[in-house]
Amino acid sequence: MVDFKKAVLIITVIGLLFYMPSSGYCQNNNTAEVPLMLSIPPVSLINFAVDGEQVITYSYSLLEPNNVEQIINPNTGDNTWLNYSSIVNPGATNYITANISSGSLPADVTLRVVISEDVGFGSGATGTPIGEITLSSYPQNIIVNIGSCYTGSGTNRGHRLTYIWDNPESYNYSNKYENGQAIAVTYTITSTE
């Protein structure tokens, strides 16, 4: 009887040897891998939108998408909205500066700009406005600590800019504009990297 049990065992093993390769063969190629590359490049785009038609604007968005220029006059007032989109590298932020990029002010005229909080139309880590600066030909920070965010495009989106002219009487806007000496302010968005 011991021999018979051994025989059953041997038959079973032999049977399995024949059976296993055939079932294993069927499962060989039932998966396929696809590699994907997902890429998020840094983004720093800036533009402005103006409520009304009294302001002439230039945008350099084709050649230098990270800066824009606005020609302003004493009537510009608070009709300008700064829009931006930003995607940052880990650990970096973007910031926005402003400077007078063409024209010059009479000695007794100063030009200030007040930067409001983002109105919250968009989403993400929108920047912190500095509050108010006196514009000069040197770039000064106006909005800092911009993370990955977007403000929306158009008026009533992003940060409202309010220009305040001190002694504007001595600045003859129409004369300056016709002679190509109008005051232009350039806004630039830059990464801290």
Next chain:
Amino acid sequence: MNKNGLKNILLGICFLLTMTAWAQVWTAGDNITLQISEFALIETNHAPVTLTLATSTAGAPVGSVSNSDVFVKISSIVPGGTDRELTARISSGSIPAGTSLTLVSANCTTTNSGGALGTAITTPITLTSVDQFLVRYIATCYTGTGYNDGYQMTFTWAPLNPAANYSQIAAATYNITVVFTLTAHDGN
């Protein structure tokens, strides 16, 4: 039963097993046995997939982006009354924070295919590390072997609930591997 008798029985059984395993046996009566083993084969067209989240408008969020270059090709034989599913999951890498990657399969192309090619699920799946169904009711069929034969896959990558998560999006390049599986037939 003596030892020699046992050996003879063993030899006889082994001989019989060998004959059935080789599938085609001519016996004196000219009976022919034809055997079809069930099998499942899967391959892709190896199309490179590169997706980039970007925007060109100041103030706008990065938009969603899609790629439909990958075709999955299969050959399948199943035992009667059973079927397989085509599934997908992420096997390496992870989805960048603040975004989601979805995948949807089209029904199999018809040009070079035949058989029971199944039904694609029309709602895109959000890819995770767990297999999810793309196509169901695949039975005995073939898709064709051409570059654009098979099930066309559409990957879509987009910000995930940007109102809440947009600040999590970080500039970088992320490598991910997606695995397609043609499952064992459901009679297994």
